[in-house]
Amino acid sequence: EASLATRGLQGGAPLVFGVLQVDAVAKDLVPRLPQETRLLTMVSEEIKPKKQRDEECIINCLPGELIERIFFKLPVSTLLRCTGVCEQWHKIIRGPQFVTSHLQHAPHYALLFFPQESVSGEPHPADAILIDEAWSLSTYAVPVIGPDDFLCGSCNGLLCLYTKSSTLKIANLATGEFLHLEKPVKNLRGDHFLFYNFGFHPLTKEYKITHFLGDSIEGRPRPHNNNRFSVVQVYTLGDEKWRDIKTPEALSLNCVKNSGAVTIDGTLYWLIEDVVASWQHAVMTFDLCGESFAQIQLPATKPDDFAAGGSRRYWIREMDGKVCVATAQTCPSLPRWLVGKLQIWELENKTEQRWIQKYNIQYSPDYIPGPNLVHGDKIILQRCDGNLYSYELLGENFNTELCKMAKLLDFSPHKPDNMQSYICVKSLVRLDVYKKTAIVRRPKQREGWELKKWEAWEHELSENERMWSDTHRDEHKETARAQRYRMMINNLLPHILDDTIRQEISMNINQISPNFPDQV
Secondary structure, eight states: OHHHHHHHHHHOGGGTTHHHHSHHHHHHHGGGHHHHHHHHHHHHHHTGGGHHHHHHHHHHTSOHHHHHHHHHTSOHHHHHHHTTTOHHHHHHHHSHHHHHHHHHHOOOEEEEEEOOEEETTEEEOOEEEEEOTTOOEEOOOOTTSOTTOEEEEEETTEEEEEOSSSEEEEEETTTOOEEEEEOSSTTOBTOOGGGEEEEEETTTTEEEEEEEEEOOOTTOSSOBOOSEEEEEEEEETTOSSOEEEEEEEEEEHHHHHHHOEEEETTEEEEEEEOTTSTTSEEEEEEETTTOOEEEEEOOSSOOTTTTSSSOEEEEEEEETTEEEEEEEEEOSSOTTSEEEEEEEEEEEETTTTEEEEEEEESSOOSBOOEEBOEETTEEEEEOTTSEEEEEEEEEETTEEEEEEEEEEEEOTTSOGGGOEEEEEOOOOOOSGGGTTSTTEEOOOOOOHHHHHHHHHHHHHHHHHHHHHHHHHHHHHHHHHHHHHHHHHHHHHGGGOOOHHHHHHHHHHHHHHSOOOOOBO
């Protein structure tokens, strides 16, 4: 292959494509595609004086279908470089059909987002981390997210970001393209990024932003959000204005803040109050195509520990592309902490409003990230120790135990209940097709002080991560040592003849050295 490539450089670029012409050989070349792509790019650079004469001949040596099959295996960053090789490659990669097909083949990432907040009087900018399908933290920067941005949606590689100015920002995570849209109401007091959602309808192929507009209070000189809303404002990407859609009744904004909202397959889901229902909640849906509302009842069965004391919390989340509702009891003395079991129900059939219990997790977490809980075959959960963990779920008949605990990261100093988790991809979806609409404004260039602030904060975060990693390693060793001692003592217990003494020793062991899930 190397000699053939060399002859291609000497006697004409078409010979290089001979390596790729045979379909069987193409499959073997997939692992080395980025290297081959760079070779082809160098060839095109070498023959620039003969570009117009040779370009058609070069492309004709490869069937278009084979080129697309190869391109499907390439990351977005490589594909963007390939658009500059020749006009035909540019047309293929930037074509709507290829963009859609590439999106279907794109690997999924978990995007962990920490909004900008102040901790002990010290400001901390927004931060985002990607976790790939192998559960490794990515060092990939997310430059489209600014230090003061808030994330309110992710769809097909596009992020919807709430800014402190009068605009929203739609940004492509991979290409870096972004545009600014005017918010539906300027200077809206009490507005919150959780009141905005972003989704895509697979039939209309339209991207839409929704906003829960709080009811105004009489006598207020300016728009003001109350704790209820009666209007959902809708903007279709590419339109010139927002539209107001009236809700069937006044709904709770507090439910949205506390429980979240998810958009799946072109439908927006969130929880509403329903005092006569067994769970005292119901699910409200908004179809992005017909822009109509519908209500779904939650399971008639009450959770097992419904009356265990303390208030109960509910979240609406996405798991494996399905709508799920998670619920857990809170600690009476510490209402922000969860106790007991975490129960997760999945909407199996939306038309029949049929739910099935997916998980009944014995080892309850302290916080539930959202809007996504699951990435791949593991669940992401937060604990009050300032760490984020992944667990494998093992069990039968929905009674589940958390196994093979793995620490992902320490999210301090950020507050644990502020973290969000989205499933995202890196895509080629273009935003420049919407730049002709009047509502779109050119983004302002980021000031130098923001970049310096970002770099300094990243350096500090890196140092903190190193210290957290050392601490976690020491904790892991101590836990393993305690577990070994526990096993040794348990092996000696059968030799104690007195049942009372044996039970008392066993109880003391459980208190001193609890049986944690297996760690990796």
